[in-house]
Amino acid sequence: xxxxxxxxxxxxxxxxxxxxxxxxxxxxxxxxxxxxxxxxxxxxxxxxxxxxxxxxxxxxxxxxxxxxxxxxxxxxxxxxxxxxxxxxxxxxxxxxxxxxxxxxxxxxxxxxxxxxxxxxxxxxxxxxxxxxxxxxxxxxxxxxxxxxxxxxxxxxxxxxxxxxxxxxxxxxxxxxxxxxxxxxxxxxxxxxxxxxxxxxxxxxxxxxxxxxxxxxxxxxxxxxxx
Numbered sequence: 001x002x003x004x005x006x007x008x009x010x011x012x013x014x015x016x017x018x019x020x021x022x023x024x025x026x027x028x029x030x031x032x033x034x035x036x037x038x039x040x041x042x043x044x045x046x047x048x049x050x051x052x053x054x055x056x057x058x059x060x061x062x063x064x065x066x067x068x069x070x071x072x073x074x075x076x077x078x079x080x081x082x083x084x085x086x087x088x089x090x091x092x093x094x095x096x097x098x099x100x101x102x103x104x105x106x107x108x109x110x111x112x113x114x115x116x117x118x119x120x121x122x123x124x125x126x127x128x129x130x131x132x133x134x135x136x137x138x139x140x141x142x143x144x145x146x147x148x149x150x151x152x153x154x155x156x157x158x159x160x161x162x163x164x165x166x167x168x169x170x171x172x173x174x175x176x177x178x179x180x181x182x183x184x185x186x187x188x189x190x191x192x193x194x195x196x197x198x199x200x201x202x203x204x205x206x207x208x209x210x211x212x213x214x215x216x217x218x219x220x221x222x223x224x225x226x
Contacts, residue, residue: 048076053200071135
């Protein structure tokens with residue numbers, strides 16, 4: 001690696017066996033201020049700042065006592081939640097293995113598994129008042145297909161939220177292609193007082209990801225706490 005650009009920019013030299021694409025990714029990582037900040041502040045990924053920035057704008061973490069983190073790997077969002085809400089119960093789920101996070105229950109399984117919703121609620125000890133999702137389907141390189149695959153995950157996460165959230169609760173989810181589609185937004189508006197789209201500053205400009213923040217769940221009290 002070499003230094004260049006005058007402001008400490010790290011330029012990555014081509015190495016044997018490394019593709020130009022991986023070179024660009026490595027150079028971007030080395031020069032990303034959020035990557036450096038995450039390392040300095042002990043977060044496992046730069047994605048932690050997406051949740052921090054979204055919460056600074058919408059304030060959905062305040063007062064939350066039971067939180068579900070869908071697609072938590074490598075754990076940055078759960079780290080933020082535990083830091084800001086040390087007394088809250090947090091349960092996360094991901095297909096990938098995740099190193100333990102103090103005070104959080106981590107399930108390694110597919111959220112699309114029929115058994116996952118009941119297991120999440122059982123581990124949480126009652127109905128959640130906040131569900132966050134950073135889930136995204138593995139990309140195949142075809143933008144429309146990738147968007148549809150991720151949309152399916154968002155729809156499943158929203159269905160879980162509608163069935164389990166406490167009244168007044170919130171649902172925060174990654175979406176693609178500029179936001180959730182019109183049918184999904186309409187479903188959210190039927191069930192939540194406010195529905196907003198946002199792209200936090202830490203979300204890379206070239207990324208197609210956005211986030212939807214639905215607050216003020218209108219549902220009746222569930223029997224999950226009975």
